[in-house]
Amino acid sequence: MKTMRLDKYLSLTGKATRSETAKAVRGGEVLVGGIPAKRADMQIDPDTAEVIFRGERVTYRQFIYILMHKPDGVVSATEDGREQTVVDLLPDDLLRIRPAIFPCGRLDKHTTGLMLLTNNGELSHRLLAPARHVDKTYAFSVKFPLSDEDEAVLESGVDIGGYVTAPCRVERDADAEGSCRSGRITLHEGKYHQIKLMMEARHNQITRLERLTFGPLTLDPALAPGEWRWLTPDEVRALETAGE
Numbered sequence: 001m002k003t004m005r006l007d008k009y010l011s012l013t014g015k016a017t018r019s020e021t022a023k024a025v026r027g028g029e030v031l032v033g034g035i036p037a038k039r040a041d042m043q044i045d046p047d048t049a050e051v052i053f054r055g056e057r058v059t060y061r062q063f064i065y066i067l068m069h070k071p072d073g074v075v076s077a078t079e080d081g082r083e084q085t086v087v088d089l090l091p092d093d094l095l096r097i098r099p100a101i102f103p104c105g106r107l108d109k110h111t112t113g114l115m116l117l118t119n120n121g122e123l124s125h126r127l128l129a130p131a132r133h134v135d136k137t138y139a140f141s142v143k144f145p146l147s148d149e150d151e152a153v154l155e156s157g158v159d160i161g162g163y164v165t166a167p168c169r170v171e172r173d174a175d176a177e178g179s180c181r182s183g184r185i186t187l188h189e190g191k192y193h194q195i196k197l198m199m200e201a202r203h204n205q206i207t208r209l210e211r212l213t214f215g216p217l218t219l220d221p222a223l224a225p226g227e228w229r230w231l232t233p234d235e236v237r238a239l240e241t242a243g244e
């Protein structure tokens, strides 16, 4: 059986620091299996222990996986001196969890949509590794209509400042006049500002960009911009497989 000290367990879940746990234990405010804990350093099994801290059931997860609908105007960083970050949108007890939660990959400040946040550095690294880059689909709008030639060139690869993009998939939507100013693009790689630069290479300009998928994950329509939810166990398994 894997065991862990109660105070370490509570600090990993973000519920309390070690000194707060010691105080709560003295006050009889921590129950383990329904019985008040006598010592903050008692050993518990983190996977099965039923821990109640100040009346609240505590859930332990070895790793955190969060699916967020990133809103416009928020940067995908852990901290930023001036701008609000995706991590700032999480509640305080999640911010205390160690290892700390960070965004897996980046979206531009004005790109909205699916953002994965985790504290599993190793899986994130594997998902973002160029050799294993998972597919990502974005919905886009552009300033000027995209021609058949634009679609063909974008799909086969364009020069974005010394780098020729890998083949990708573009689907255009026609408006009432038959012009295509929106659609979806699926990339098998992820270069900085890639879609913005690809459209600029075609003398066009992105006016809206929203990420719809990241590997096996899909943007949850139930999440409004700024909202998040835990990944389901099936989604976590699918993500682990995508990173293999």
Ligand code: URA
Pocket: 106, 107, 108, 109, 111, 192, 193, 194, 195, 196, 197, 209
């Ligand atoms: N490509 C971009 O240009 N911006 C993003 O945020 C993601 C992909």
